[in-house]
Amino acid sequence: MPQPNPTSNRSFIIALALAVVGLIGAQIGMYLAYRYAPTQISTGSLFVVAPDPGVSSFNLYESYRIFFTHLPSAYTTAVCCGLMLLGGVMWLLMRKPFWDHLTVAAAEVGLVAGALTLLTGAIWAKYSWGTYWNWEPRLTTMLVLWLAFAALIALRAALPPGQKRGILTAVYGILASPLYPLVHWAVEIGSGSHPKSFSYLLTAPEITVTKNVATWGIIPLFVAIVFVRLMWRNVNHALEVERAA
């Protein structure tokens, strides 16, 4: 598999291009989320929340807008798990630093995206369920995945550079990556609070359009961070090698 040259100007241009695409996409997504998507009133919810002059509908019907950040962040953790698996397997096969750096970069971005997923989910849960957190399967497995990203970074930071660190990083990355499918399937376990599907939210075509734009804007932004972290690590490694020479 060809590897991009970490010290080329092309890498620099690709990183900036991804950042620009991601930034524009994310900002359009946010504009649509707050200015274009209508207030969401899901069918069947009206009996619970019948109009009451003393209750503000703001929290009830507007809090769903956080979904347009929550969903892309969750998808990004899935992408990061895939990249971690790829990096781990390829490092074990080829023993090139590039793949080791990819595993770590994916874990770093997975940690940030996972934190955003948990945070936005907790804020939304406060409005929807009346509590920031409960130990239901989807939330618990997502927390475990987030801790796995953190553990990989901590483990790597605790080890001196070398083959042993590379092996442990790769193996840990491979073992942690199936956690995302577990998060995905967790909604099927028992009767948790987390909905099994978000289709109930898509009550208007504008909401579907906003979801798609936000998803395809925010994911490239996170992928750009993976790329730039990978580039930075590769360049740093090349610099260390050069200094040693």
Added chain:
Amino acid sequence: MRALTIILMLMLAAPLFADTRGANLPPPPVTPEQRDALMVEFREKETPAIRSAVEAELEARYRKELETRLAQERDTYASSINNLWMSNAAVWAVLALFIVLQALSARKRMAEIARLKAMREEKPRQ
């Protein structure tokens, strides 16, 4: 007066002379088995239809009222929506700035690598 009292007492005691034997009652329109079957049929077929009709009507009424109220309320929280939008946009802008800074830092290191390489290549010539 005595006769009136006797008549009144007989009238009050009338239930005592009532014919309460089950055999003398008119036959029920359905047997207990048929009644149970009809109840099951009612619960399965008619109740959901009635319920969904009532729910649809109530939902339409509530939705209309709610949308009217939301339209009135939206003006009062327009600034909150704008603040949320701005803060969300700022988060993504900071992430984009982080990418640019990392890329610039990498580029600086690229220049350092090129300088070190040039120095290394010049040494043997000297």
